[in-house]
Ligand SMILES: NC(=O)C1=CN([C@@H]2O[C@H](COP(=O)(O)OP(=O)(O)OC[C@H]3O[C@@H](n4cnc5c(N)ncnc54)[C@H](OP(=O)(O)O)[C@@H]3O)[C@@H](O)[C@H]2O)C=CC1
């Protein structure tokens with residue numbers, strides 16, 4: 545295989561003209577969307593750089609394909625390659641509900657310490673939306689990606705370990721044990737949230753706001769109920785704003801205001817999570833950068849995506865800003881009922897590629913992707929998810945929509 549490695553020095557990526565980029569095809573609709581997306585990404589690079597730059601794809605395995613070929617769901621070789629080549633992209637991977645394997649998506653984020661799940665939500669003119677003013681939605685979610693209930697520390701009901709844990713709780717903290725309503729039949733989960741994990745996530749969100757001229761960062765939490773996890777997230781978030789960025793309390797706090805070097809003011813505020821799910825629908829203009837915990841971020845990213853056309857057009861990235869290791873991936877899952885039908889919208893993974901190009905310092909290729917998607921949508925030549933809500937639209941297959949994007953670059 546030809547191609548060169550992306551490296552990092554002093555926190556800055558060095559991207560060669562022929563970077564090797566690992567990709568995971570994914571389960572379910574993964575092969576359909578990856579086939580369309582990889583062609584679009586290659587076409588954007590070719591058109592932007594006239595052959596001076598090109599991507600050298602390196603397939604790495606995870607999920608069902610990995611199981612079939614290697615007997616493992618997430619081979620160590622895959623983790624090693626993602627770490628070695630720094631920038632990679634993936635399709636969705638299936639996670640069974642209840643028993644069975646734990647999420648491979650979550651495992652990738654935790655094992656590689658990709659602490660920020662970054663999910664921008666913006667409106668493309670013409671996309672059908674259930675809200676009146678979808679153009680008012682312009683937010684970016686920074687979701688903590690390594691902690692919270694997603695740590696996977698659980699004790700299944702009826703098991704020996706569950707009994708052992710509850711016995712320990714009863715003996716050590718009888719007052720808290722007494723709060724378990726039905727101890728003989730309770731599954732137990734543990735929710736770790738740390739100052740360190742919170743601070744690095746909030747720092748990334750505030751830095752993004754500074755670098756991109758945003759006017760607010762909203763800490764979203766359920767800290768009124770979960771005081772020492774979600775409530776502490778809020779407190780540590782404000783602490784980060786004050787200690788790392790010199791933000792000052794606004795009217796006595798808890799909101800803070802941060803003055804950037806060019807004199808701009810950024811408000812650091814917080815909203816309780818349930819109220820936030822209302823706010824993003826009723827008053828989206830008031831929110832810009834969102835910093836939140838893992839579970840809240842999971843819910844908010846699908847809810848916000850719905851306002852701008854659905855999870856068929858919702859990209860994302862999992863990033864460690866210190867090591868530079870990153871995996872770009874759609875917000876949606878494997879949509880198994882559509883697998884192999886060449887039907888679904890490939891935009892989420894294509895726009896994840898667009899984010900990847902900006903991260904690599906290839907904005908010209910990224911801009912062409914936006915141009916191609918805008919062109920396809922304005923001509924109403926779209927996949928089923930948009931076509932079913934658009935008057936006079938032409939229904940395209942997943943692969944045809946990829947072609948349409950390329951034709952509009
Ligand atoms: N990062 C990852 O890899 C993720 C993996 N998953 C996993 O995926 C599996 C399925 O999860 P599920 O809850 O069904 O959620 P999915 O996101 O897979 O699908 C839910 C619905 O969203 C719509 N949708 C999803 N993708 C697209 C697309 N590309 N284009 C258009 N519409 C789309 C479809 O809506 P409609 O029916 O209206 O057409 C689909 O039925 C689970 O195992 C889950 O754990 C879930 C999320 C993320």
Ligand SMILES: O=C(O)CCC(=O)C(=O)O
Nearest residue numbers: 638639647649650842875
């Ligand atoms: O890992 C999974 O299966 C689900 C992940 C998910 O919903 C997400 O990353 O948004």
Ligand SMILES: [Mg+2]
Nearest residue numbers: 842843846875
């Ligand atoms: Mg999700």
